[in-house]
Amino acid sequence: QKEVEQNSGPLSVPEGAIASLNCTYSDRGSQSFFWYRQYSGKSPELIMSIYSNGDKEDGRFTAQLNKASQYVSLLIRDSQPSDSATYLCAVYGSNSGYALNFGKGTSLLVTP
C-alpha cells in the first residue's frame, strides 16, 4: 500500500566511481518520483524528480524510472566525498493525494 523500499546501506564507493542507489515501490499506479539528499542533522533537499519511463540527467546525477518493474534508481557519476549522505526515494501513490511516501533512505559513503 505505502511501500517504498530502499536498501539501508551503507553503500561505500571510492571517490570518482559511480554510485547506484535503488528504490522499489509497490503501487503500480504511482506517477511521480523524487530523490532527496539528506546530510546528517539536516533536512532533505530535492535532487531530482522523474515522471516518465527512462533516464533523466542533471549534471552528475541520473534518475532512471521503470514503471513496469516498479523501480527507480539514482546514479551519481564521479562520486565525491561531499556526496556522502542519506538518499531518500519518495513516491506519490495513485491514491495518496497530497501525501508523499518516503523510503527509509540509503546511506552513501564516498571514500577518498
Next chain:
Amino acid sequence: DVKVTQSSRYLVKRTGEKVFLECVQDMDHENMFWYRQDPGLGLRLIYFSYDVKMKEKGDIPEGYSVSREKKERFSLILESASTNQTSMYLCASTPGQIQETQYFGPGTRLLVL
C-alpha cells in the same frame, strides 16, 4: 527560491509541557506538512493541511494537533510532551497541485526530558 523556515533549530522541554513548533513558507503554497524523523523509522507524516483552517491526519497524529490560521503558517502542537516525542520535526510545503515536489524547512530537533 522556496523558503520554508521553522521557529527553532533545537528545543528542550520537560515532560507534560505544551510545545509549539511553527513553520512559515514564503511562496504562497497551498499545502503544508509536518513530519517526524527517527533513526530506523524514516519520515513519518503527522498532519498536513491543504488550505487555511483545513487539516488531515497523517500516519501518526496521536499526541499532536495542528493549527493553520494563515496560509503561510502551519503550527504543530504537542499538548503534553512526552519523552517518546523526542525527535527531529520537519515541516514541508508544496504548491496547490497534487503530486508536486515537497520543500522542507531546516528541521527542529526536540528533546523532551
